[in-house]
Amino acid sequence: xxxxxxxxxxxVFALGFSSCAQFDEIAESERVANVxxxxxxxxxxxxxxxxxxxxxxxxxxxxxxxxxxETTDASGIVNTESLIPGIYSITVSAEVAHNGSVYNFNxxxxxxxxxxxxxxxxxxxxxxxxxxxxxxxxxxxxxxTPSGGSYFRDQFYEVYNNSDMVQYVDGMCIGNMxxxxxxxxxxxxxxxxxxxxxxxxxxxxxxxxxxxxxxxLQPGESIIIAQMADNHQREALNPGSPVNLxxxxxxxxxxxxxxxxDNPAINMNLAFWPSPSKQWLVxxxxxAYAIFFPExxxxxxxxxxxxxxxxxxxxxPIDWIVDAVELVNDETKIKLKRxxxxxxxxxxxxxxxxxxxxxxxxxxxxxxNPDGSSRVKYYDTNNTSEDxxxxxxPMIHRDGAKSPSWNTWQN
Amino acid sequence: MKRRNLTILLSLLMPVMAxxxxxxxxxxAAGVEITKAKSLWYNTNNASGMVFTPLENFNDVTVGYxxxxxxxKMSQSGENEGVIGVATQGAxxxxxxxxWGAFNYENITTNDNLYxxxxxxxxxxxxxxxxxxxxxxxxxQTYDLRLKAGFPVLWDVWGIGCEVxxxxxxxxxxxxxxxxxxxxxxxxxxxxxFKLSDNHQIGINAVYEYLFERASFxxxxxxxxxxxxxxxxxxxxSPGIVGGIGGLQTYYWKGxxxxxxxxxxxxxxxxxxxxxDVRYNYKVEDAYQAPTKPQRMGSTExxxxxxxxxxxxxxxxxxxxVTLEYVDKSTDGIEFIQVVDNSYxxxxxxxxxxxxxxxxxxxxxxxxxxxFVNSERGYSWRAGVAGEYSDxxxxxxxxxxTLKAENIYFSIYGKKNFALSKKSTLLFGIxxxxxxxxxxxxxxxxxxxxSDIVDKMYANDIAYMTTNYMRLGGELNFSTMVAKxxxxxxxxxxxxLNPDNEMFNNRTNLAFSLGINx
Numbered sequence: 001x002x003x004x005x006x007x008x009x010x011x012v013f014a015l016g017f018s019s020c021a022q023f024d025e026i027a028e029s030e031r032v033a034n035v036x037x038x039x040x041x042x043x044x045x046x047x048x049x050x051x052x053x054x055x056x057x058x059x060x061x062x063x064x065x066x067x068x069x070e071t072t073d074a075s076g077i078v079n080t081e082s083l084i085p086g087i088y089s090i091t092v093s094a095e096v097a098h099n100g101s102v103y104n105f106n107x108x109x110x111x112x113x114x115x116x117x118x119x120x121x122x123x124x125x126x127x128x129x130x131x132x133x134x135x136x137x138x139x140x141x142x143x144x145t146p147s148g149g150s151y152f153r154d155q156f157y158e159v160y161n162n163s164d165m166v167q168y169v170d171g172m173c174i175g176n177m178x179x180x181x182x183x184x185x186x187x188x189x190x191x192x193x194x195x196x197x198x199x200x201x202x203x204x205x206x207x208x209x210x211x212x213x214x215x216x217l218q219p220g221e222s223i224i225i226a227q228m229a230d231n232h233q234r235e236a237l238n239p240g241s242p243v244n245l246x247x248x249x250x251x252x253x254x255x256x257x258x259x260x261x262d263n264p265a266i267n268m269n270l271a272f273w274p275s276p277s278k279q280w281l282v283x284x285x286x287x288a289y290a291i292f293f294p295e296x297x298x299x300x301x302x303x304x305x306x307x308x309x310x311x312x313x314x315x316x317p318i319d320w321i322v323d324a325v326e327l328v329n330d331e332t333k334i335k336l337k338r339x340x341x342x343x344x345x346x347x348x349x350x351x352x353x354x355x356x357x358x359x360x361x362x363x364x365x366x367x368x369n370p371d372g373s374s375r376v377k378y379y380d381t382n383n384t385s386e387d388x389x390x391x392x393x394p395m396i397h398r399d400g401a402k403s404p405s406w407n408t409w410q411n
Numbered sequence: 412m413k414r415r416n417l418t419i420l421l422s423l424l425m426p427v428m429a430x431x432x433x434x435x436x437x438x439x440a441a442g443v444e445i446t447k448a449k450s451l452w453y454n455t456n457n458a459s460g461m462v463f464t465p466l467e468n469f470n471d472v473t474v475g476y477x478x479x480x481x482x483x484k485m486s487q488s489g490e491n492e493g494v495i496g497v498a499t500q501g502a503x504x505x506x507x508x509x510x511w512g513a514f515n516y517e518n519i520t521t522n523d524n525l526y527x528x529x530x531x532x533x534x535x536x537x538x539x540x541x542x543x544x545x546x547x548x549x550x551x552q553t554y555d556l557r558l559k560a561g562f563p564v565l566w567d568v569w570g571i572g573c574e575v576x577x578x579x580x581x582x583x584x585x586x587x588x589x590x591x592x593x594x595x596x597x598x599x600x601x602x603x604x605f606k607l608s609d610n611h612q613i614g615i616n617a618v619y620e621y622l623f624e625r626a627s628f629x630x631x632x633x634x635x636x637x638x639x640x641x642x643x644x645x646x647x648x649s650p651g652i653v654g655g656i657g658g659l660q661t662y663y664w665k666g667x668x669x670x671x672x673x674x675x676x677x678x679x680x681x682x683x684x685x686x687x688d689v690r691y692n693y694k695v696e697d698a699y700q701a702p703t704k705p706q707r708m709g710s711t712e713x714x715x716x717x718x719x720x721x722x723x724x725x726x727x728x729x730x731x732x733v734t735l736e737y738v739d740k741s742t743d744g745i746e747f748i749q750v751v752d753n754s755y756x757x758x759x760x761x762x763x764x765x766x767x768x769x770x771x772x773x774x775x776x777x778x779x780x781x782x783f784v785n786s787e788r789g790y791s792w793r794a795g796v797a798g799e800y801s802d803x804x805x806x807x808x809x810x811x812x813t814l815k816a817e818n819i820y821f822s823i824y825g826k827k828n829f830a831l832s833k834k835s836t837l838l839f840g841i842x843x844x845x846x847x848x849x850x851x852x853x854x855x856x857x858x859x860x861x862s863d864i865v866d867k868m869y870a871n872d873i874a875y876m877t878t879n880y881m882r883l884g885g886e887l888n889f890s891t892m893v894a895k896x897x898x899x900x901x902x903x904x905x906x907x908l909n910p911d912n913e914m915f916n917n918r919t920n921l922a923f924s925l926g927i928n929x
Binding site: 019022023025026028029030031032033034062063064065066067084085086087111113115144148149150181182183184185186188285329330331332333351352353354 | 621634650651693695743745751753765
């Protein structure tokens, strides 16, 4: 009984102590009120690049589901007094047509704390021409088999010529960046690369060398890059798959297995993958992808690692990147961006795994060709949140995109 | 630890149960009702005063089944609920020590619940939880142990007593997104009374309560992630996922309540007794996600003030009792702005700021009058009227949303205790109530406009809270002596709620029980 009493007294004191700490923490709370903020747009204009008259500034507090859109004055400044205190992504954008080209101005600040009145924030904005080659549609989440199983071999990436001129994809690279998943725990990269490079887990390279002209892509044509360029709807694979990729132009083939074979598609070269497996499976939760033309050969044997980690990555200069798309697990992860704003100021998601959905660029306009045919021009503001939508079902060569003439094996 | 606590409390209850074997008399349902009504100090949280207005000895054990069905309900209540329970309670004057103890076990099955993924009781003033739109079944169990002990008056002036409640609950949601839930509360309320004279006593008691709830998520279909709403109050939520990498992790809530109460009682030498009980409690509860890397999901800070005045005229033939009560409860909802500090030494969520984002207020004033015609079996009949005014006002400050439900509820009830024979009695009761809504609305202006939470859940709930309705009920309790100190009883209770709103049909509560008084 004496021990019991002792335990009781000790327990009461321990609980009392913990409750005091809990009460103290709560006492620091103050009633919420709107906060004001000022955003200054700092634009770096290259030679011959026109300056926009105003910029659109978007404040996104993803936790609150709060969005505020403002327009800057002529000096590139916007003041607002109606923000809810919180963590914001601030996206600045503008578009200017000049001398037949479209210039996109993009900049952002991610995970900015706006907690106090009068905070002044500067957003650096860079201009880029809309890319000639764009990642048009990405099917990454996989599909369900008729028996309810999960199938991921039907992932594909469609690269489209969004310009008015023929483009060549010889030596083009495609890869997925690190970290593999959107996370609040972003790796810390070595200082000499951190702001000037992006970091890839895997890189595949189309045959040839940039500058060669063996694989032309006319305006309105696209190539399909498949994880496995097979007819995924056949019985042995997944009759429930939404796609038949037997006519894909390129595939990431490494070795044959009972399921994997060397299909008619042209095999890409493995440019970097420190620990390859039998197939190029990029996370079905949503990766960050980019296409680029290397200005120097990629040494597959050298790599860098994040500070304090052993993950091997290939550093690629941001200047090389032609197009990048950031995809995340679900809406709650959009704020956890991995890709620099100059490449992609946003992110999107199909919201689940094995849900038979893809992301595809929105159509900006339909252009009539001189021969009477038409082709589609897609949005390319370097902001995936704005440029992409989620499709109900993945589809290759959507919106009338054509295969290149050198693809002689497609049905 | 849980088993040890249970053992301790059961051992404290044992004298109550064992002592009943020596009792000269037994109390049946009517007797239990009236002795509780007369024991003014029993109806406070200061057990030390029970020696001044003692309960008469009684014990009962009940096995029962309850069901609730119908669509006149809050969204988060089950459309159909079934409860199988075992309950026992007993009161004993043991050498001047007044003891009361109770144990209640319930096995609860609720069907067609909505908008609650992970809380045992989504109505307990905690706006930070997870909801989903899937119509779900829940299985729940409750173990409820309560003890009041008032010790003999020391030096003819000092009364000492204590109340201890230990309630533990488990629950499991049966449809994806699922959760397994464990929830317990431990309350300790030590109390003292000081006898100013034979007629006047004052009392004071402290309140300490600790609560802990933990809910882990899972999906039966691991391939399909489930979209959920991470609730923040008054219809505001952030989207969340159960399942997959990056899905929501185990939620847990920790709360502490402290408080106290002051009592003054007047016990005249005649039939009149009065007791004023004034209470204040302060409670803080924190909601977290992920025990290994805790992320604050919100906190509540609650101030509770209450007062109860009991007036009792306890004559030989009649007993009159008036109870006046006022409660004012205000709960602030606090949200945190947190970021992960990835530095090697920290690797934790750190708080940048915290704001009071919402407030949930409830004011209730009630007046109740009970009249008993006394008899050897407790009472021969009783009647009563009650009125309750309630004003609920919730506000989310930014963006501003408000909810108000102001109601007044009247009820009238009566019971007749028929002496069928020397051994048997039949207690028959009826009650009628009417709720009249005075004012009510839900005005939402946040970012979740058009969502299921705003358009369905809150639309249903505000309609429920502001609907005029009629309640009609009846009860029967047949009791017969089966041994010298043992009576067997069966009872049934039915309550029917008929709302005056086309959105709803009705709600029916049925209860059947079989038990013994000894």
